[in-house]
Amino acid sequence: MSGPAALQRVAAMLRAQIRPSPDDAIAAADALDELARAPRSHKERLEARDALIRTVSGKFYEGQTTWAAACGIAKGLSSYRSRAWLRVESDLHQNPDPLKIAGFFWEILKLVDEPIGERQIYRILKNNRSD
Structure with missing residues (x-):
């Protein structure tokens, strides 16, 4: 499991496990989304x-x-x-x-x-x- 699609799946799984308040987990999910959206080279x-x-x-x-x-x-x-x-x-x-x-x-x-x-x-x- 690698690449942008994998990062988006991890971000979605993090959000699904998050209760309304943990800002750190939401920020991590957003960062993974950004990594998935931006190709590397x-x-x-x-x-x-x-x-x-x-x-x-x-x-x-x-x-x-x-x-x-x-x-x-x-x-x-x-x-x-x-x-x-x-x-x-x-x-x-x-x-x-x-x-x-x-x-x-x-x-x-x-x-x-x-x-x-x-x-x-x-x-x-x-x-x-x-x-």
Whole structure:
């Protein structure tokens, strides 16, 4: 039993055994979740980030051209990074808005906290979209 799936199973088992108050056990379960979510190598983190960018494009920019989606994602990600991410959310262990675009931006920056521009996002998207 190894890898991210195993860590998630251990985190789930810890939570199942926890009574409402032991903060240490909850923190340990959250840390295991974070370890499971973040692939180890930089290459794996980039691949996971790119997959999330494609998900954002499909979910929030459906019907737009690849270039328009890339520009929108780059602008939104840059704005999010300079606002909430740098002030508060980079220290959080759980995604604050998992269903909103900001939640996807949080996941992207948790994987790779580097600025990313329109052209790079366009290259990430162009092989997976037809327009």
